[in-house]
Amino acid sequence: DQQVKQNSPSLSVQEGRISILNCDYTNSMFDYFLWYKKYPAEGPTFLISISSIKDKNEDGRFTVFLNKSAKHLSLHIVPSQPGDSAVYFCAASIPGTGNQFYFGTGTSLTVIP
Amino acid sequence: GAGVSQTPSNKVTEKGKYVELRCDPISGHTALYWYRQSLGQGPEFLIYFQGTGAADDSGLPNDRFFAVRPEGSVSTLKIQRTERGDSAMYLCASSLTHSSGANVLTFGAGSRLTVL
Numbered sequence A: 001d002q003q004v005k006q007n008s009p010s011l012s013v014q015e016g017r018i019s020i021l022n023c024d025y026t027n028s029m030f031d032y033f034l035w036y037k038k039y040p041a042e043g044p045t046f047l048i049s050i051s052s053i054k055d056k057n058e059d060g061r062f063t064v065f066l067n068k069s070a071k072h073l074s075l076h077i078v079p080s081q082p083g084d085s086a087v088y089f090c091a092a093s094i095p096g097t098g099n100q101f102y103f104g105t106g107t108s109l110t111v112i113p
Numbered sequence B: 001g002a003g004v005s006q007t008p009s010n011k012v013t014e015k016g017k018y019v020e021l022r023c024d025p026i027s028g029h030t031a032l033y034w035y036r037q038s039l040g041q042g043p044e045f046l047i048y049f050q051g052t053g054a055a056d057d058s059g060l061p062n063d064r065f066f067a068v069r070p071e072g073s074v075s076t077l078k079i080q081r082t083e084r085g086d087s088a089m090y091l092c093a094s095s096l097t098h099s100s101g102a103n104v105l106t107f108g109a110g111s112r113l114t115v116l
Helices: none
Strands: A010-014 A019-025 A032-038 A045-051 A056-059 A062-067 A072-077 A086-093 A101-103 A107-112 B005-007 B010-013 B019-024 B031-037 B044-050 B053-056 B065-068 B075-079 B088-095 B111-115
Touching (some): A019 A032, A019 A086, A045 A072, B005 B088, B010 B019, B031 B075, B075 B088
Parallel strands (some): B010 B111
Antiparallel strands (some): B019 B075
């Protein structure tokens, strides 16, 4: 039962343009969301997070938007750079439990120079 | 250490053998997690330690899987009587537990297990 879904397995974007990666979730108890980036042969690295008390969080070129009513979040990368090419995972948790993070299946982003 | 260290990075074994995977978390991180990632999937939760105790082992798929963290630092994931379906990347992560309960996991590079 996949509680966090990333329906686009891959995405290609031209360098300098915006990349938009989407994530949907089903569990309304999720209250904290994270995006991770993964390069081949490396573990996932934390990128940006958002708590449900916010609808937007920005860090440099990366912005995460949260729409709780739609149970949807998205990661915007502007401008996209070739070094952003990686697999992006969205993850969700229920704060206070501290234990389980539920990950999506990932979206492979390719930024074309 | 500077990051989460996992050994071995690659392990090839035969069906039915016993395997141990080791994780050395970031110094001072009290929480330690094991995840498994199969091809084309996201990381799947296995077990979580807070200190020395397994606070949540609900993700372990069956009793062939076991994990320990005897001194609250290094952890070992143990798999008995390995099966071909156990082949996956095993990821370890550690974190400081924030007061709000919101954690950021720092992952190691993983141990790729292949069962022939």
